[in-house]
Amino acid sequence: MSNGADKRKHRSRQIILTAAEAVFLKHGYLGASMDEVADQAGVSKQTVYAHFKSKETLFREVVVAMTGGAAETLREDDEEPLDDRPVGDFLIEVATQQLSVVLAPRLMQLRRMVIGEVDRFPDLGAALYENGPAKSIARLARAFAHYKELDQLSTPDPIVAATYFNWILMGAHTNAAMLLGDTALPGGKERRAHAQESVRIFLCAYGTQQNPKEKG
Amino acid sequence: MSNGADKRKHRSRQIILTAAEAVFLKHGYLGASMDEVADQAGVSKQTVYAHFKSKETLFREVVVAMTGGAAETLREDDEEPLDDRPVGDFLIEVATQQLSVVLAPRLMQLRRMVIGEVDRFPDLGAALYENGPAKSIARLARAFAHYKELDQLSTPDPIVAATYFNWILMGAHTNAAMLLGDTALPGGKERRAHAQESVRIFLCAYGTQQNPKEKG
Numbered sequence: 001m002s003n004g005a006d007k008r009k010h011r012s013r014q015i016i017l018t019a020a021e022a023v024f025l026k027h028g029y030l031g032a033s034m035d036e037v038a039d040q041a042g043v044s045k046q047t048v049y050a051h052f053k054s055k056e057t058l059f060r061e062v063v064v065a066m067t068g069g070a071a072e073t074l075r076e077d078d079e080e081p082l083d084d085r086p087v088g089d090f091l092i093e094v095a096t097q098q099l100s101v102v103l104a105p106r107l108m109q110l111r112r113m114v115i116g117e118v119d120r121f122p123d124l125g126a127a128l129y130e131n132g133p134a135k136s137i138a139r140l141a142r143a144f145a146h147y148k149e150l151d152q153l154s155t156p157d158p159i160v161a162a163t164y165f166n167w168i169l170m171g172a173h174t175n176a177a178m179l180l181g182d183t184a185l186p187g188g189k190e191r192r193a194h195a196q197e198s199v200r201i202f203l204c205a206y207g208t209q210q211n212p213k214e215k216g
Numbered sequence: 217m218s219n220g221a222d223k224r225k226h227r228s229r230q231i232i233l234t235a236a237e238a239v240f241l242k243h244g245y246l247g248a249s250m251d252e253v254a255d256q257a258g259v260s261k262q263t264v265y266a267h268f269k270s271k272e273t274l275f276r277e278v279v280v281a282m283t284g285g286a287a288e289t290l291r292e293d294d295e296e297p298l299d300d301r302p303v304g305d306f307l308i309e310v311a312t313q314q315l316s317v318v319l320a321p322r323l324m325q326l327r328r329m330v331i332g333e334v335d336r337f338p339d340l341g342a343a344l345y346e347n348g349p350a351k352s353i354a355r356l357a358r359a360f361a362h363y364k365e366l367d368q369l370s371t372p373d374p375i376v377a378a379t380y381f382n383w384i385l386m387g388a389h390t391n392a393a394m395l396l397g398d399t400a401l402p403g404g405k406e407r408r409a410h411a412q413e414s415v416r417i418f419l420c421a422y423g424t425q426q427n428p429k430e431k432g
Contacts, residue, residue: 028246028332028335030244030246030247031246112331112332112334112335113332114395115328115331115332115394115395116244116328116329116331116332116333117332118328118394118395118396118397119244119328119397122396122397125394125395125396125397126395126396128395129392129395129396132395133391133392133395160413163388164384164388164413164417166387166388167383167384167387167388167391168380168383168384168387168417170387171382171383171384171386171387171388171391172379172380172382172383172387174391175349175383175387175390175391176345176349178331178334178341178394179330179331179334179341179342179344179345179348179349180334180338180341180342180345181334181335181338181341197376197380198380200421201380201384201417201418201420201421202417204417204420204421205416205417205420205421
């Protein structure tokens with residue numbers, strides 16, 4: 001195939017994926033149809049099937065692309081350089097970043113859809129878990145091991161401590177969005193206060209410095 | 217209607233609800249059919265419709281009955297008497313109870329199903345939120361206000377502190393079960409260790425006593 005044909009094929013695939021994302025997020029897996037995807041993408045149904053052999057294949061590709069995207073934005077796949085700035089500063093940065101990337105309507109919709117389909121597509125639930133919380137926790141744990149060596153943290157098991165930090169930070173808002181929808185998502189001011197208090201709680205329990213009791 | 221007819225009617229209603237619960241949890245709202253509910257309940261489809269006028273009505277009743285049941289088991293509707301035992305003992309008791317009642321396959325399945333249907337049934341998501349996390353948090357906040365008066369806690373806002381405690385305790389396991397299914401639910405030993413560590417973290421941040429850093 002010529003280079004131009006390759007490019008056209010890739011572009012048409014991207015257009016179908018974008019259309020499919022919208023259709024699946026709107027109707028869910030069972031409610032979505034390949035007709036509507038074709039219609040929304042402005043291509044024929046045959047073209048959709050030429051790229052994706054079934055609704056199931058297309059659904060998987062949409063979910064995997066969306067979960068990978070968030071991890072990429074957070075650059076969780078990189079081995080980020082660790083420095084010796086205070087652990088509190090590092091945590092505030094991570095917390096602020098994570099709240100703003102993860103608590104977005106598009107990702108919350110994806111999460112609801114995948115959770116509702118976990119019995120039918122257990123591998124997609126697992127993929128979202130691995131690309132979502134598990135990746136954030138692994139990134140934190142790597143930093144916590146570093147801060148333990150610097151004697152700024154006292155974490156017998158960095159993975160356990162990272163898991164607590166992750167859910168102190170993400171638990172309330174993620175779960176509210178799951179059950180109450182995206183109108184429950186916090187604004188910037190609320191997110192900043194929550195990041196501060198989450199870091200304070202965590203450092204009270206796992207920090208090596210004497211932490212002020214009533215910062216918040 | 218005679219008393220006996222009333223009782224029979226109530227019994228038949230309960231049988232249909234039980235059958236419907238199983239059918240909805242297995243297939244989800246869209247995948248479930250009134251035929252299968254009738255079949256599973258051992259009654260005619262007309263009998264099902266005599267009690268519940270549509271699949272939607274039946275779905276709502278099933279979800280509301282299931283969410284109310286868990287709150288009842290935790291006796292969260294009672295104004296429980298508060299005493300002056302140490303706050304740590306109170307928290308361990310609440311934590312242990314809550315982990316064992318909430319992290320049950322039946323409730324986790326319900327939660328996944330309701331999350332997947334939040335766009336179609338926002339009121340059911342809200343009902344589960346109110347009967348679930350919101351009720352646990354209100355119960356804790358009432359106790360925290362009491363322990364603040366006893367000078368055992370330093371919580372500027374008892375609801376905020378109760379929300380953090382709730383998600384330190386419930387965040388990791390609930391979310392793992394949402395995405396990984398019920399095989400991710402923790403066993404008794406893991407639940408006990410997690411209850412201990414959750415209480416330790418919380419008291420480090422909100423307790424008035426000097427808390428040991430490395431209890432766990």
